[in-house]
Amino acid sequence: MEGVTEIGASAFLTCRNLTHVTIPSSVTSIGYWAFCGCDSLSSLMIPVNVTSIGEAAFADCGDLILTVAEGSYAEQYAKGNGIPYEYIAK
Numbered sequence: 001m002e003g004v005t006e007i008g009a010s011a012f013l014t015c016r017n018l019t020h021v022t023i024p025s026s027v028t029s030i031g032y033w034a035f036c037g038c039d040s041l042s043s044l045m046i047p048v049n050v051t052s053i054g055e056a057a058f059a060d061c062g063d064l065i066l067t068v069a070e071g072s073y074a075e076q077y078a079k080g081n082g083i084p085y086e087y088i089a090k
Contacts, residue, residue, distance in 0.1 A: 046074035053077045
């Protein structure tokens with residue numbers, strides 16, 4: 001997946017077998033509904049390079065916890081959308 005710059009809208013919509021995802025550092029954008037309905041998804045790491053996350057990108061993801069960089073766009077997105085998050089270990 002390295003070299004990918006965008007995860008498009010609905011890219012993993014309702015992928016129920018998806019459990020853990022680490023987005024590569026080349027990605028800068030996550031589209032709307034990208035992971036919507038991935039109800040087995042429990043952890044997803046978003047690199048600091050991501051500066052755009054679409055509406056409802058993580059809707060209906062059950063017990064998802066985002067791993068984000070402190071002060072990043074992803075942290076602000078998580079806070080603004082009530083998504084639990086933790087910081088990337090330094």
